[in-house]
Amino acid sequence: GGHLPDAISASKLSHYNPLENIRCVNQLKEIREFREQLGNEILIVGWVEGPITEYIDLRKATEASIDFCLDPASVEKTMDTIVESAIEFITLQIKEGAHCIGIGDSFGSQIGPDMYNQFAFNREKQLVDHIHNMGALAKLHICGNTEAILPSIIKTGADIIDIDHLVPSMSVFKSLLGPGQVFCGKANPVSIIQDGTPEIIRQSVIDDSREAQGRCIVSAGCEITPGTSIENMHAFKTSAQTLFSS
Template sequence: MTPRERYFAVLRGQRPDILPRVPILMQFAAEYIGSNYGVFASDHRVLVEANLRCAADFGFDQLSAISDPYRETSRFGAPIEFPRDGVPICLKPPLEDDPDLAKLPRPDPLQAPRMLDRVQAIRAYRARTGERYSIMGWVEGPAAEAADLRGLANFFTDLLDDEEYVDRLMHRCVDTAIDFARAQVEAGADTIGIGDAVASQVSAATYESLILPAEKRLVDALHAMGARVRLHICGNITHLLPGIARLGVDLIDLDHFVDLPTARCILGPRIALAGHLDPVADVMRGTPAGIRAAVSAARVAANGPFLVGAGCEIPAPTPRENLRALCTPVAPA
């Protein structure tokens, strides 16, 4: 099977030759080719080269266009700083001092420089690899983007004090995410990742009443485009799983805090579970033998469709032999 074929086999409930490897790399990939995070996040040519080299050398099955949370935010008016060796920084959330939604533009993904840069990455992947790999685009989820626009403290206050405003704000965020995703799908992405990490910090009731409906509208729109959907919410999201089960996503990244059998019981037999290894304790600080054992244990615990990775980004200091161990071909359970 090609990498793309085995990835789609799992999503279709079929048996692949080996489990697909779908780790998320950013700073590691940049440094692997002798570059740095700042350039990786600001120049699609570096992002593409870094991920292609890592896919070839370590054995990945999916190429990713993820770099940082501020692609959309930058076009909404936020100034973004690019440290050489760190995650890009939003210097001023556009709605931090004034919540008026009328001041927000409707970003055009093919005109906004940072959004277009991601679209160009996907075009380059498709041009250079054809149908060999799965290609994953990325958008910010409604809660994450709303928090980026308002500032985290303001967003949490809004959730408590003004639910109607939060709903309108997230509606605007979903509109932009749909536009951005469509441009990426048209460029060649077969999967869109949704990053909505801030959702892990709210109660199940708040998630299901306010955030879930916005996420559901986004997921449904992505499926209507023909894309598969990968949900990424860092942290312990066990309390959110009953709601997430209603989203209809194709695969979900699960951090090491989440018990895999519990997740499978709640999410059902169809959804593919990905990740689960602790990126620091298991992958960065672990041993190759320990990593292979952890992957094998996770495969069994997942009790259904499973893709190999860590719960979040592979840390930059991870020894290369550890990443090779993570990507060692493993037969499905």
């Protein structure tokens, strides 16, 4: 990250064309291949970066955080360009067959509720609304302890709201969920899924489901580590299947 020297330089960016970016093109090809091979057998999830995280990519975390305080006008102009570009990429992914689009705004937990609502909320909601207008589901992922901003995250209308393992409890926020909204989480990907015994994994699945009173997709509370064994992933899957079939 950190390609640009200052907030003003970032604000001069024009939106990118996903079809001119090899990584975007490859992602579209992957979605198309999954849809052709599997149809609706599995949930195909595309992805875009959210406005906070993409701005961090452009300016680095420390510099971006200073920009948020000293030059919010330039920051917001840049973020509007980011959202415009993301909407274009979302459209292409859904047309290729994605059932759902994930929005990754990982740094959102680091800036506090006031700045989250100033910079991220309306823009994330704009992405969610576009995804819904295209007939797909929206998934919102913000890393870390999002407890302070979870009410706002839920209000974006995202169908699937990722909950990091650092969030103390889902139960406090369950009543805020709208019809069709669910949490997704929140097993510790290292201490439970990578290093846990089958019994520890099973109990985690039960605890998370109870905590969300059933309004939860059983998942890791962030990315699965490369060191996670196939056996532990199988135990995780089996525990979830057993719970929800009972």
